Structure formats: structure tokens, C-alpha cells
Amino acid sequence: MAGGYIGNNVSGKNYPGKLTPPVFVTCLVVAFGGLIFGYDLDISGGVTSMDSFLKKFFPDVYKKEQNIKPSDNQYCKFDSQTLTLFTSSLYLAALVASLGASTVT
Secondary structure (H helix, E strand, C coil), rough: CCCCCCCCCCEEECCCCCHHHHHHHHHHHHHHHHHHHHHHHHHHHHHHHCCHHHHHHHHHHHHHHHHCCCCCCCCCCCCHHHHHHHHHHHHHHHHHHHHHHHHHC
């Protein structure tokens, strides 16, 4: 298991590192990136399981979902390549946007 230790006194001198504005901005951007990634996962998963979304954009998936009995396997209830393609396109768009945002950051 990896681990580390930062002592208070290295070679008789205190560590001179300070929190500079570039370090603070970098930490802030990383924190917001993690927040947005988690939010994106939650939204895309939640939206694709909403009845109103499925009725409007994927009516065949909605009909299949309504015919599922509680005793059936709930693992693959959204068996649609189109819905999978839609969900994957969200992550592909996030990848392209992150590549463009990296130059700005």
C-alpha cells in the first residue's frame, strides 16, 4: 500500500511552500471538474430513466418498461441501442469539451 509522510522539519528548515494564486485556481478548477462530472453522471442517469423523457424521445423503450413485471430481471430493462447511443454521446461531448477547455484552463 502506498503512503507518504511530510515532516514538520526537513533538514532543519521549515517548508517554504505557500498557497499561491495559480495553485489555488488550479485546485478550484479541479474541484469544480469533479463536481461537474458527478453532476453529469447523476443527470444523464436520471433523465434517461424519467417516464416523460422516454415517452417523448424513446416511446418503444417506454412501452417495454411498462410491460416489465416486478419478478423480471431489472438489470437490462432499457434494452435499446438508440438510448445507449444517446447516453454515450453525452460522454463523448463531455470528452470533446474537456479537450477544448484544457487549453483555456
